[in-house]
Amino acid sequence: MFPEYKRKTPEEILRELEQLKRGKLKVYIGSAPGVGKTYRLLQEAHELKAEGIDVLVGLVETHNRKETSDLIRDLEIVQKKEVQYKGRLLEEMDTQAIIERNPDVVIVDELAHTNAPTSPNEKRYMDVEEILQAGINVISAVNIQHLESLHDIVEQITGIKVRERIPDHVLHEMANEVILVDVTPEILRKRLSEGKIYDKSKIEQALTNFFTDSNLGALRELSLREVADDIDERIGKTRLQNGLQSPTGVHEKIMVCVQYGGNAEKLIRRGWRIASRLKTDLLILHVTNEASMNRSQEDRKKIQNWKKLATQFSATFIVEQTDKRTISETIRDIAVENGITQIILGQSARSRWEEITKGSIVNNIMRIATGIDIHIVADQNEN
Incomplete structure (x- = not known):
């Protein structure tokens, strides 16, 4: 052959x-x-x-x-x-x-x-x-x-x-x-x-x-x-x-979901290392329910830092508003639109009280994002 x-x-x-x-x-x-x-x-x-x-x-x-x-x-x-x-x-x-x-x-x-x-x-x-x-x-x-x-x-x-x-x-x-x-x-x-x-x-x-x-x-x-x-x-x-095809992760695509918690950059780095080993694309997603004009100066700075890391890692960076969707539904929609096969999430997406009253974002994504592998990265600051 x-x-x-x-x-x-x-x-x-x-x-x-x-x-x-x-x-x-x-x-x-x-x-x-x-x-x-x-x-x-x-x-x-x-x-x-x-x-x-x-x-x-x-x-x-x-x-x-x-x-x-x-x-x-x-x-x-x-x-x-x-x-x-x-x-x-x-x-x-x-x-x-x-x-x-x-x-x-x-x-x-x-x-x-x-x-x-x-x-x-x-x-x-x-x-x-x-x-x-x-x-x-x-x-x-x-x-x-x-x-x-x-x-x-x-x-x-x-x-x-x-x-x-x-x-x-x-x-x-x-x-x-x-x-x-x-x-x-x-x-x-x-x-x-x-x-x-x-x-x-x-x-x-x-x-x-x-x-x-x-x-x-x-x-x-x-x-x-x-x-x-x-x-x-x-x-x-x-x-x-030399004109030869090299094995690549053409069937894999990684997405990292980041929020304003302290482990966002850690998630991005983890996502890049997975994508790099699989030789595939990386997408970084931030889901928000607020318009950009309403963000605090601190939140704007965090988003700029994420964009900077995305540029370093040649990753696509997306900021997506929820509109009438839940955060979990928004993440699922972006994953489906971009052919994502693996999602990386932080364990501490919500406070304990929010998880009790509104449900865990991680659990909701695992329930509705069928056919997509979910990686949960623990927050070292968690008790």
């Missing part, structure tokens, strides 16, 4: 030609600080330099680690630019200087870094995008806890809300290659105890909080799974690029 081939459209061919002009992005990913990502970045820089390749250090944070500092020697480094903000003098990567210098390869550490508020770009990965657009190759690094879709999982594991995050598409679409830098929790804790990761004054606190065996083990597992999923996804893309 011959494989099924798919002819490329003129638009796809044009996109491929544009991609050829872009620089390539390689990302080293690790489970935690101290696994050796920055060390590996600088090792590769020396290897490239030895091969006669024009390599530049755009930005590397040594964190006063001697082994890392030693590796920067003999490498050309772009001077950081100074940024004024609220009377303070901050230093950021000079993206324009890198583009004007135009090396073959530039090393850019800490991909999830948030720039000073007065910088042209909000995040460092946006600076990297500009460098790639200029045709310069980039080698960078990031830890698994900075991935947007894993935010809630990482918080559940470590008890820490990671504020600096990158959209998943940076890893799975912008990056041409993702490499795992992996060490065991035992080695990481040993490095920490020896003062090779943080200053001595922070060692004891780190050992008893973030750098516990259970935390590091769970983060390591997340890293391994993420890279394995990335490999599967790239194999599928390669098949498509």
Whole structure:
């Protein structure tokens, strides 16, 4: 039996030609600080330099680690630019200087870094995008806890809300290659105890909080799974690029229902990870019985945050008024109209009193949305 081939459209061919002009992005990913990502970045820089390749250090944070500092020697480094903000003098990567210098390869550490508020770009990965657009190759690094879709999982594991995050598409679409830098929790804790990761004054606190065996083990597992999923996804893309059909979840379509409760973003991230693994579409739905002009400023801000996440995850975002329908009926109608096969709901859609007097929205949807799988995600704030 011959494989099924798919002819490329003129638009796809044009996109491929544009991609050829872009620089390539390689990302080293690790489970935690101290696994050796920055060390590996600088090792590769020396290897490239030895091969006669024009390599530049755009930005590397040594964190006063001697082994890392030693590796920067003999490498050309772009001077950081100074940024004024609220009377303070901050230093950021000079993206324009890198583009004007135009090396073959530039090393850019800490991909999830948030720039000073007065910088042209909000995040460092946006600076990297500009460098790639200029045709310069980039080698960078990031830890698994900075991935947007894993935010809630990482918080559940470590008890820490990671504020600096990158959209998943940076890893799975912008990056041409993702490499795992992996060490065991035992080695990481040993490095920490020896003062090779943080200053001595922070060692004891780190050992008893973030750098516990259970935390590091769970983060390591997340890293391994993420890279394995990335490999599967790239194999599928390669098949498509070669004109071969790749298995996709054509019969599946995921919808996440969000309300103003605290777990809305968690639901969106969970929905994206399910849709991503099934390689299918994601729809995010907010059902309301009020007109947009009557929303409070706080509710408007929440909706804007949901829209921002939807954009990051390439999802469709819908705000639907109930009119004369119940919330459950509205959700069912949107699901049927869009061919939804799986709905993701939060457990706490209503207060306990509302559930007693009006019935549970979750139970109502399960009763009327026949033929659709329902996923219930518990709210961690529930008692």
